[in-house]
Amino acid sequence: MREAAQFLADGLHSGPAVALRDSHSIIDCEACGFKHALPLPDAAAMERAYRENYYAQEKPNFLSHAGEDQEWFALSQTDKLEMLERLLPTDRRRLLDIGCGPGFFLATAMKRGWQAHGIEPSRQAAAHARALGARVTEGFFGLETAASLGRFDAIALTNMLEHVPDPIGILRQAYDLLDSGGAICVGVPNDFSPLQLAARAASGAADWWVAPPHHLNYFDFASLGALLTRLGFVIAERSTSFPMEAFVMMGENYIGDPALGRACHNKRKRFDLAFEAAGLGQSRRAFYRALADAGLGREAVIVAVKP
Ligand SMILES: [Zn+2]
Known part of the structure:
Protein backbone atom coordinates (compact mmCIF):
# COMPACT_ATOMS: atom_id res chain seq x y z
CA MET A 1 0.00 0.00 0.00
CA ARG A 2 1.23 3.50 -0.85
CA GLU A 3 1.91 5.87 1.97
CA ALA A 4 -0.37 8.91 2.18
CA ALA A 5 1.10 11.77 0.15
CA GLN A 6 2.71 14.60 2.02
CA PHE A 7 0.36 17.59 2.30
CA LEU A 8 2.05 20.86 1.33
CA ALA A 9 0.88 24.46 1.62
CA ASP A 10 2.21 27.84 0.47
CA GLY A 11 -0.05 30.84 0.90
CA LEU A 12 -3.37 30.10 -0.81
CA HIS A 13 -2.05 26.89 -2.42
CA SER A 14 -2.32 23.59 -0.61
CA GLY A 15 -2.72 19.92 -1.44
CA PRO A 16 -1.07 16.53 -1.49
CA ALA A 17 2.33 16.29 -3.23
CA VAL A 18 2.13 14.13 -6.37
CA ALA A 19 5.71 14.54 -7.62
CA LEU A 20 9.04 16.01 -6.66
CA ARG A 48 13.37 37.32 -18.76
CA ALA A 49 13.80 33.62 -19.48
CA TYR A 50 11.01 33.53 -22.09
CA ARG A 51 11.88 36.84 -23.72
CA GLU A 52 15.52 36.02 -24.44
CA ASN A 53 16.25 32.35 -23.93
CA TYR A 54 13.33 30.05 -24.52
CA TYR A 55 13.56 29.23 -28.21
CA ALA A 56 17.36 29.62 -28.30
CA GLN A 57 18.20 27.39 -25.32
CA GLU A 58 15.22 25.23 -24.44
CA LYS A 59 13.87 24.54 -27.91
CA PRO A 60 16.88 24.95 -30.23
CA ASN A 61 15.36 22.73 -32.94
CA PHE A 62 11.81 24.02 -32.66
CA LEU A 63 11.83 26.44 -35.56
CA SER A 64 13.51 24.04 -38.00
CA HIS A 65 11.37 21.08 -36.89
CA ALA A 66 8.21 23.22 -36.93
CA GLY A 67 8.96 24.12 -40.53
CA GLU A 68 9.40 20.51 -41.59
CA ASP A 69 6.33 19.43 -39.56
CA GLN A 70 4.05 22.12 -40.94
CA GLU A 71 2.04 19.89 -43.31
CA TRP A 72 1.17 17.74 -40.29
CA PHE A 73 0.78 20.70 -37.89
CA ALA A 74 -1.76 22.15 -40.30
CA LEU A 75 -4.09 19.21 -39.57
CA SER A 76 -4.51 20.01 -35.88
CA GLN A 77 -4.49 23.75 -36.57
CA THR A 78 -7.31 23.31 -39.08
CA ASP A 79 -9.21 21.03 -36.67
CA LYS A 80 -9.10 23.76 -34.01
CA LEU A 81 -10.14 26.49 -36.43
CA GLU A 82 -13.04 24.34 -37.72
CA MET A 83 -14.26 23.77 -34.15
CA LEU A 84 -14.23 27.56 -33.59
CA GLU A 85 -15.83 28.28 -36.99
CA ARG A 86 -18.74 25.92 -36.22
CA LEU A 87 -19.55 28.01 -33.13
CA LEU A 88 -19.41 31.44 -34.78
CA PRO A 89 -21.26 33.19 -37.60
CA THR A 90 -19.12 33.80 -40.68
CA ASP A 91 -18.79 37.53 -39.98
CA ARG A 92 -17.10 36.89 -36.61
CA ARG A 93 -13.47 36.07 -37.38
CA ARG A 94 -11.34 38.18 -35.02
CA LEU A 95 -8.78 35.77 -33.54
CA LEU A 96 -6.21 36.26 -30.79
CA ASP A 97 -3.50 33.61 -30.30
CA ILE A 98 -2.00 34.08 -26.82
CA GLY A 99 1.59 32.82 -26.83
CA CYS A 100 1.50 32.53 -30.63
CA GLY A 101 5.12 31.31 -30.86
CA PRO A 102 6.47 31.45 -34.43
CA GLY A 103 3.00 32.16 -35.85
CA PHE A 104 2.16 28.99 -37.78
CA PHE A 105 -1.36 28.78 -36.31
CA LEU A 106 -2.01 32.43 -37.20
CA ALA A 107 -0.79 31.81 -40.75
CA THR A 108 -3.19 28.87 -41.16
CA ALA A 109 -6.02 31.02 -39.73
CA MET A 110 -5.32 33.91 -42.11
CA LYS A 111 -5.55 31.51 -45.08
CA ARG A 112 -9.07 30.65 -43.86
CA GLY A 113 -10.12 34.31 -43.69
CA TRP A 114 -9.48 35.07 -40.03
CA GLN A 115 -8.16 38.46 -38.85
CA ALA A 116 -5.28 37.10 -36.84
CA HIS A 117 -3.50 38.81 -33.96
CA GLY A 118 -0.84 37.18 -31.78
CA ILE A 119 0.89 38.07 -28.54
CA GLU A 120 4.24 36.44 -27.83
CA PRO A 121 7.09 37.22 -25.38
CA SER A 122 9.96 35.60 -27.32
CA ARG A 123 11.59 38.20 -29.56
CA GLN A 124 12.78 35.54 -32.00
CA ALA A 125 9.39 33.82 -32.27
CA ALA A 126 7.47 37.11 -32.54
CA ALA A 127 9.73 38.22 -35.41
CA HIS A 128 9.09 34.90 -37.17
CA ALA A 129 5.31 35.30 -36.76
CA ARG A 130 5.47 38.84 -38.18
CA ALA A 131 7.43 37.60 -41.17
CA LEU A 132 4.52 35.22 -41.89
CA GLY A 133 2.23 38.26 -42.11
CA ALA A 134 0.54 38.16 -38.70
CA ARG A 135 -0.12 41.17 -36.50
CA VAL A 136 1.96 40.46 -33.39
CA THR A 137 2.29 42.22 -30.06
CA GLU A 138 5.64 41.38 -28.46
CA GLY A 139 5.18 40.85 -24.74
CA PHE A 140 3.46 38.86 -22.03
CA PHE A 141 -0.29 38.57 -21.95
CA GLY A 142 -1.46 40.08 -18.69
CA LEU A 143 -3.55 42.85 -17.19
CA GLU A 144 -1.32 45.58 -18.67
CA THR A 145 -1.15 44.28 -22.22
CA ALA A 146 -4.62 42.68 -22.49
CA ALA A 147 -6.55 45.95 -22.55
CA SER A 148 -4.58 47.26 -25.56
CA LEU A 149 -5.23 44.23 -27.78
CA GLY A 150 -8.88 44.91 -28.70
CA ARG A 151 -11.98 42.68 -28.75
CA PHE A 152 -12.09 39.16 -30.15
CA ASP A 153 -14.49 36.45 -31.36
CA ALA A 154 -12.06 33.62 -30.69
CA ILE A 155 -8.99 33.14 -28.53
CA ALA A 156 -6.48 30.30 -28.81
CA LEU A 157 -4.09 29.24 -26.04
CA THR A 158 -1.92 26.35 -27.22
CA ASN A 159 0.82 24.91 -24.98
CA MET A 160 0.83 28.11 -22.98
CA LEU A 161 -1.11 27.66 -19.73
CA GLU A 162 1.28 25.00 -18.43
CA HIS A 163 4.10 27.58 -18.41
CA VAL A 164 2.59 30.49 -16.45
CA PRO A 165 2.40 31.09 -12.68
CA ASP A 166 -1.22 32.35 -12.84
CA PRO A 167 -3.21 30.41 -15.48
CA ILE A 168 -6.50 31.34 -13.78
CA GLY A 169 -5.72 35.05 -14.19
CA ILE A 170 -4.82 34.49 -17.87
CA LEU A 171 -8.12 32.70 -18.56
CA ARG A 172 -10.10 35.42 -16.74
CA GLN A 173 -8.46 38.11 -18.88
CA ALA A 174 -9.08 36.06 -22.03
CA TYR A 175 -12.75 35.75 -21.05
CA ASP A 176 -12.96 39.53 -20.68
CA LEU A 177 -11.55 40.11 -24.20
CA LEU A 178 -14.17 37.90 -25.86
CA ASP A 179 -17.45 39.36 -27.03
CA SER A 180 -20.54 37.42 -25.96
CA GLY A 181 -20.86 34.19 -27.94
CA GLY A 182 -17.10 34.14 -28.53
CA ALA A 183 -15.11 30.94 -28.14
CA ILE A 184 -11.84 29.86 -26.60
CA CYS A 185 -9.67 26.91 -27.67
CA VAL A 186 -7.26 25.77 -24.95
CA GLY A 187 -4.64 23.08 -25.56
CA VAL A 188 -2.36 21.83 -22.79
CA PRO A 189 -0.42 18.61 -22.15
CA ASN A 190 -2.73 15.93 -20.71
CA ASP A 191 -0.61 15.07 -17.68
CA PHE A 192 -0.74 12.31 -15.06
CA SER A 193 -2.98 10.55 -17.60
CA PRO A 194 -3.69 6.81 -17.31
CA LEU A 195 -1.43 6.14 -20.33
CA GLN A 196 1.44 8.09 -18.77
CA LEU A 197 1.06 6.11 -15.56
CA ALA A 198 0.95 2.84 -17.51
CA ALA A 199 3.97 3.84 -19.62
CA ARG A 200 5.86 4.80 -16.47
CA ALA A 201 5.09 1.44 -14.89
CA ALA A 202 6.03 -0.44 -18.08
CA SER A 203 9.33 1.39 -18.65
CA GLY A 204 10.51 2.05 -15.11
CA ALA A 205 11.20 5.65 -16.19
CA ALA A 206 10.58 8.45 -13.72
CA ASP A 207 7.62 10.76 -14.43
CA TRP A 208 9.30 12.48 -17.39
CA TRP A 209 6.40 14.87 -18.02
CA VAL A 210 7.18 16.66 -14.73
CA ALA A 211 9.38 19.52 -15.91
CA PRO A 212 9.53 22.54 -13.64
CA PRO A 213 10.32 25.40 -13.93
CA HIS A 214 9.20 25.31 -17.59
CA HIS A 215 6.04 23.36 -16.86
CA LEU A 216 4.44 24.78 -13.73
CA ASN A 217 0.87 23.48 -14.24
CA TYR A 218 -0.28 19.91 -14.96
CA PHE A 219 -3.82 19.76 -16.34
CA ASP A 220 -6.01 16.96 -17.60
CA PHE A 221 -9.44 17.04 -19.28
CA ALA A 222 -11.25 17.01 -15.92
CA SER A 223 -9.28 19.79 -14.22
CA LEU A 224 -9.10 22.03 -17.32
CA GLY A 225 -12.81 21.52 -18.04
CA ALA A 226 -13.77 22.27 -14.44
CA LEU A 227 -11.64 25.43 -14.45
CA LEU A 228 -13.18 26.74 -17.68
CA THR A 229 -16.67 26.01 -16.33
CA ARG A 230 -15.88 27.75 -13.04
CA LEU A 231 -14.82 30.88 -14.96
CA GLY A 232 -18.13 31.02 -16.86
CA PHE A 233 -17.32 29.18 -20.10
CA VAL A 234 -19.65 26.51 -21.52
CA ILE A 235 -17.74 23.54 -22.91
CA ALA A 236 -18.53 22.77 -26.55
CA GLU A 237 -16.02 20.16 -27.71
CA ARG A 238 -12.96 18.15 -26.69
CA SER A 239 -10.12 16.70 -28.73
CA THR A 240 -6.58 15.45 -28.35
CA SER A 241 -3.51 14.33 -30.26
CA PHE A 242 -1.87 10.93 -30.68
CA PRO A 243 -1.20 9.13 -27.36
CA MET A 244 2.60 9.19 -27.56
CA GLU A 245 2.81 7.16 -24.32
CA ALA A 246 1.56 4.17 -26.34
CA PHE A 247 5.03 3.91 -27.93
CA VAL A 248 6.61 3.53 -24.49
CA MET A 249 3.96 0.95 -23.50
CA MET A 250 4.82 -1.02 -26.67
CA GLY A 251 8.52 -1.06 -25.79
CA GLU A 252 9.77 1.95 -27.73
CA ASN A 253 11.05 3.82 -24.71
CA TYR A 254 11.95 7.18 -26.18
CA ILE A 255 12.27 8.89 -22.81
CA GLY A 256 15.73 10.48 -22.70
CA ASP A 257 16.41 9.29 -26.28
CA PRO A 258 15.77 12.25 -28.60
CA ALA A 259 16.57 10.27 -31.77
CA LEU A 260 14.01 7.58 -30.92
CA GLY A 261 11.62 10.32 -29.81
CA ARG A 262 11.90 11.95 -33.22
CA ALA A 263 11.37 8.57 -34.91
CA CYS A 264 8.20 7.97 -32.84
CA HIS A 265 7.04 11.49 -33.66
CA ASN A 266 7.49 10.74 -37.36
CA LYS A 267 5.39 7.57 -36.97
CA ARG A 268 2.48 9.47 -35.45
CA LYS A 269 2.72 12.01 -38.23
CA ARG A 270 2.41 9.15 -40.74
CA PHE A 271 -0.57 7.77 -38.78
CA ASP A 272 -2.40 11.11 -38.96
CA LEU A 273 -1.50 11.88 -42.57
CA ALA A 274 -2.57 8.38 -43.71
CA PHE A 275 -6.19 9.25 -42.80
CA GLU A 276 -5.98 12.39 -44.92
CA ALA A 277 -4.41 10.54 -47.84
CA ALA A 278 -7.37 8.13 -47.76
CA GLY A 279 -9.90 10.95 -47.55
CA LEU A 280 -10.80 9.85 -44.01
CA GLY A 281 -10.10 13.04 -42.05
CA GLN A 282 -13.53 12.72 -40.40
CA SER A 283 -12.50 9.35 -38.95
CA ARG A 284 -9.23 10.79 -37.63
CA ARG A 285 -11.18 13.55 -35.86
CA ALA A 286 -13.72 11.03 -34.50
CA PHE A 287 -10.83 8.85 -33.21
CA TYR A 288 -9.32 11.76 -31.27
CA ARG A 289 -12.72 12.93 -29.94
CA ALA A 290 -13.32 9.41 -28.61
CA LEU A 291 -9.88 9.33 -26.95
CA ALA A 292 -10.57 12.75 -25.41
CA ASP A 293 -13.92 11.53 -24.05
CA ALA A 294 -11.98 8.73 -22.31
CA GLY A 295 -9.49 11.25 -20.84
CA LEU A 296 -6.70 9.90 -23.08
CA GLY A 297 -4.35 11.39 -25.66
CA ARG A 298 -1.19 13.49 -25.38
CA GLU A 299 -2.97 16.83 -25.18
CA ALA A 300 -6.15 18.06 -23.56
CA VAL A 301 -7.85 20.34 -26.09
CA ILE A 302 -11.09 21.99 -25.00
CA VAL A 303 -13.20 24.45 -26.98
CA ALA A 304 -15.64 26.46 -24.88
CA VAL A 305 -18.00 29.39 -25.37
CA LYS A 306 -18.53 32.62 -23.43
CA PRO A 307 -22.34 32.77 -23.13
ZN1 LIG B 1 -2.92 26.41 -6.20
Missing part, protein backbone atom coordinates in the same frame (compact mmCIF):
# COMPACT_ATOMS: atom_id res chain seq x y z
CA ARG A 21 11.60 17.37 -9.13
CA ASP A 22 14.74 19.34 -8.30
CA SER A 23 13.66 22.04 -5.85
CA HIS A 24 9.99 21.90 -6.85
CA SER A 25 7.10 19.84 -5.53
CA ILE A 26 4.01 19.29 -7.65
CA ILE A 27 0.84 19.45 -5.58
CA ASP A 28 -2.75 18.62 -6.47
CA CYS A 29 -3.91 22.05 -5.35
CA GLU A 30 -7.27 22.14 -3.61
CA ALA A 31 -7.60 25.92 -4.03
CA CYS A 32 -6.76 25.98 -7.77
CA GLY A 33 -8.39 22.67 -8.73
CA PHE A 34 -5.40 21.45 -10.77
CA LYS A 35 -1.86 20.20 -10.18
CA HIS A 36 0.92 22.78 -10.10
CA ALA A 37 4.45 23.39 -8.89
CA LEU A 38 5.42 24.84 -5.54
CA PRO A 39 7.08 27.22 -5.09
CA LEU A 40 5.81 29.23 -8.06
CA PRO A 41 8.59 31.30 -9.64
CA ASP A 42 9.07 35.01 -9.50
CA ALA A 43 7.25 36.51 -12.50
CA ALA A 44 10.10 38.87 -13.48
CA ALA A 45 12.70 36.07 -13.71
CA MET A 46 10.28 33.99 -15.76
CA GLU A 47 9.62 36.85 -18.18
